[in-house]
Amino acid sequence: MSAAGRWALRAGRVDPEIDLTNLGRLGGRLVVPGDREWPTQIDDLGDETPFCLWVRGTVRVDEALAGAVSIVGARASTDYGERIAAEMAAGLVDARRGTVSGGAYGIDAAVHRATLAVGGVTVAVLAGGVDRLYPAGNTALLRAVVDRGGLLLSEVPPGAVPSRVRFLRRNRLIAAAGRSTVVVEAAWRSGSLVTARLAAGLGRPVGAVPGPVTSAASAGSHRLMREGVAVCVTDVAEVLELTGAAGDGVAELAEQEARRDESGARPDDGLDDGAIATLDALPVRRPATVEALARSSGLAPHEVMSALGVLELRGQAARSEAGWRRAGRGR
Numbered sequence: 649m650s651a652a653g654r655w656a657l658r659a660g661r662v663d664p665e666i667d668l669t670n671l672g673r674l675g676g677r678l679v680v681p682g683d684r685e686w687p688t689q690i691d692d693l694g695d696e697t698p699f700c701l702w703v704r705g706t707v708r709v710d711e712a713l714a715g716a717v718s719i720v721g722a723r724a725s726t727d728y729g730e731r732i733a734a735e736m737a738a739g740l741v742d743a744r745r746g747t748v749s750g751g752a753y754g755i756d757a758a759v760h761r762a763t764l765a766v767g768g769v770t771v772a773v774l775a776g777g778v779d780r781l782y783p784a785g786n787t788a789l790l791r792a793v794v795d796r797g798g799l800l801l802s803e804v805p806p807g808a809v810p811s812r813v814r815f816l817r818r819n820r821l822i823a824a825a826g827r828s829t830v831v832v833e834a835a836w837r838s839g840s841l842v843t844a845r846l847a848a849g850l851g852r853p854v855g856a857v858p859g860p861v862t863s864a865a866s867a868g869s870h871r872l873m874r875e876g877v878a879v880c881v882t883d884v885a886e887v888l889e890l891t892g893a894a895g896d897g898v899a900e901l902a903e904q905e906a907r908r909d910e911s912g913a914r915p916d917d918g919l920d921d922g923a924i925a926t927l928d929a930l931p932v933r934r935p936a937t938v939e940a941l942a943r944s945s946g947l948a949p950h951e952v953m954s955a956l957g958v959l960e961l962r963g964q965a966a967r968s969e970a971g972w973r974r975a976g977r978g979r
Contacts, residue, residue: 667805674779674806675794676704687713690824692850698803698821704778705799712769712799716746717891718826718847720840721755721833726865729755729833732857734762736830739884741768745891748773748825750818751790751800753783755832755840760793770798773825775818776810778802801825816842823847828891828944830855830881834868841868848877851925851946853890855881879943892929892936892944919958922947926955927964927974935971 668678679686679701685708691697703709717740719733737747737759747763749756751772763770772793774782778800781787794800803821804814819842823829829847831854834840848854856878859866872878881887919927925945930936938956942949956972959965966975 664805667807670779670806671702671704674704676702676778676806679703679709685709685711687825689713689827690821693820693824696820700803702778702802702805703799705794705797707769707797707799709799709801712746712771713748713825714746715744715891716748716769716771716826717887718748718822718829718843719755719759720749720822720829720831720843722835722838722840722865723752723754723756724835724865725754725758725833726859726863728859729857729865730758733758733832736832736884736887737762737768737770738766740887741766743884743888745888746770748822750774750822751782751786751793753785757786757789760789760798764792764796764798767797771825772798772800773818773821774800774802774810775804775814776802777804777806777808779806780809782810815839819843820846823852824850826852828853828855828887830857830887830890831869831872831878832857833859833865834872835864836867836871838868841872844872844877853892853944853946854878855887855890857881889940890943892931892941920955922951923955923958926952927959930959930965930972930974932974935968935973937971941972 671678687710701709719736721729721733733755740747741763746769747759748771749759751760751774760770760772770793772790776782781790790800819839823843823846829844829852831840831844844854854872854877856869856872858880859869873880879890881890925947926941929941929945938949938952942952945952956965960967964975965972
């Protein structure tokens, strides 16, 4: 049978009502752009933005992803890599941030387990349907993600089987979902490098954890740093610095970014791209320096200073001896 014929058979079995019924049996839901819980950072994908997200878990998607950090790496990870990934995930939870990964073996699993172990929110972005707990060896872990306050997300409907193409497309969602992306271990041709480059292309800060220079498991991480795609991060404090805020006030930040006034205005209405990037990078509680804001926003320090002047005049940024934070309407 031709490829077109096989596609026609599959297309003939597509039935949204059945998909929604199956999802409902799992306690899941469908989230589309415009819904209150739609994570607007996904819209940065432009034409590649998914039409919808199939979701399992009780927490709102936008809240789970507010300030979250994507951590990716090798499936065939080392003890060193898994330990670093777990320490970073736990540290992010202490800083009131969630984690995002791909639900796979190795680094992904270490991130999800560590986040759950300290009571944090973790999001697993799947290449197949949210009813397909893949890989099979992580079934218990993925169920725990749902049962313990995390989320399973996918852009493909229930019943969809993971495939190479879907794994590659899944990577762009991981890159867009996180406020920053960290690669813990990656071989020279690892798919994690794809995720890192996608994140950089979206303007997200990217970090990579160094490993032994003799380790093939870290060759890709070193490559990202050598090529200027990623900066070196060695602990959670450096990840938080990379991400832009000190970690406090993530829940408040989610509420502030979602808030509208009675006219429907957004805090970033009337701002240019540089000011929006600076506003997004401003922490809610602990002030950040201009240099830290430049790193997290991807702007030059003089561009950040210019944007901060505009935001201060609008009452959206406040300056102190320690640095800058959000204020007023920007909150």
